[in-house]
Amino acid sequence: MGLHTGVPQLGEEGYTGLDVIRASRIAAAGHGGQILLSSTAAPFISGVEVRDLGTHRLQGLPDLERIHQVLVDGLPRDFPPLRGTVSQLGDARRVVLADDSVLLREGVARLLEEAGFEVVAQSGTADDLLRHVAMHRPDVAVIDIRMPPTHTDEGLRAAQEIREKHPSVGVLLLSQYVEPGYAMALLETSAEGVGYLLKDRVADLEQFGTAVRRVADGGSALDPTVVSQLVGRKRRDDPVDKLTAREREVLEFMAEGRSNQAIAERMFVTLRAVEKHVTSIFTKLGLPASTDDHRRVLAVLAFLRA
Structure with missing residues (x-):
């Protein structure tokens, strides 16, 4: 109310x-x-x-x-963070944008600035993106996968080069279509400071801004649609079938790169409840337990890709 x-x-x-x-x-x-x-x-x-x-x-x-x-008496006093707030999402984190569509690029820049991010440069090509990243050393680069001249995987290759040459810069890829292979190629060696989202997510400023911030801070963000495809794949003697509906939901949030606290807030349950679900999931899937979010994401994604 x-x-x-x-x-x-x-x-x-x-x-x-x-x-x-x-x-x-x-x-x-x-x-x-x-x-x-x-x-x-x-x-x-x-x-x-x-x-x-x-x-x-x-x-x-x-x-x-x-x-x-x-x-007041009879109502809880403590609640999760307020919903729909954007004032603290960006917190002045510095962003470089790369998309060959000027209209889309300007639109994304405006949204990020409204959310408190500082857009320090915009690029229309992969080469220009690499120059801006080297010049500005942003917290994160938001990159369209398909860029000139071939509009195939120039954005992905630029992101991989950024990860190699500027490991402190996070990279968040945007894609028009679900392409799990591209997402997995970027996450193959590390889940730190890496993200992959469908462009449709940009319309939800809170979700998009949260993903950009998480990647800028060294976390990971994987689009729920990609995660759902990976979780829903049919495997012989699939251990995922042993998970309860609630555990599958937690598994998908884990694969997206969310922390236990973020999962608890999203599901409106206690942190302790999420921790119990996570322990059960790792036991049922035969995965080594880890409190490190990045190792956990890699372990979950490696299992889902198998």
Whole structure:
């Protein structure tokens, strides 16, 4: 539930305006049982404890919003991070973009800047991308797989060269189609600072921005569609069949590169519950347990590719 006080506009389609959008975004940011207040609504609440959750940028709103939470008996006091917030996604991480489509490139740049990233350079060719990476040393390069001149795998080869020459720079490949082979080629030796997403994911700013940040920070991000294809492959005497539905869900999140904490927040369960699922998964699949996220991703992907 979200509460906001403002001045809506009344038109032929009903109540509209920025304050209506603000109320909607604040409500959508919360979780079940969580009561959120805007900074204008908080002063009107009395007789109960109110917690300041800080400032956040909510999707579709031009300014930062200070959000408060009402604390009352009978409701949880602690919840996962607010949903739909983009103010802390980029946190000034530096990005180089590479796509031969100027329209798409500019669109992605605008989205990333709205999410708090700093786009330091844009490229239309693989060669230009390599020059910009060497010049700017960004935190991450976001690269279209198919680039001039042949529009086949120039982006992939550029990403592999970046990984070899600039290992501190993360690489996130964008693809129009599901091509698991390209994703696996990039992840073959390391899952650190590597990602592969379908271009459709760009439309979901929170999901896209989270993936870019995870790769920039040395993590991995593999598109759920690719993971689903790998998990759904038929194998003889497949150990995956031994997993419960919940364990399969956790397995897919693991393969995407999510940490236990991120999985817990996505599934709305406790961290301890996820840890139990992970232990069970590794036991059933006969994989060596590891607390290192990168080794874990590689182990899971190696199993799924087999």
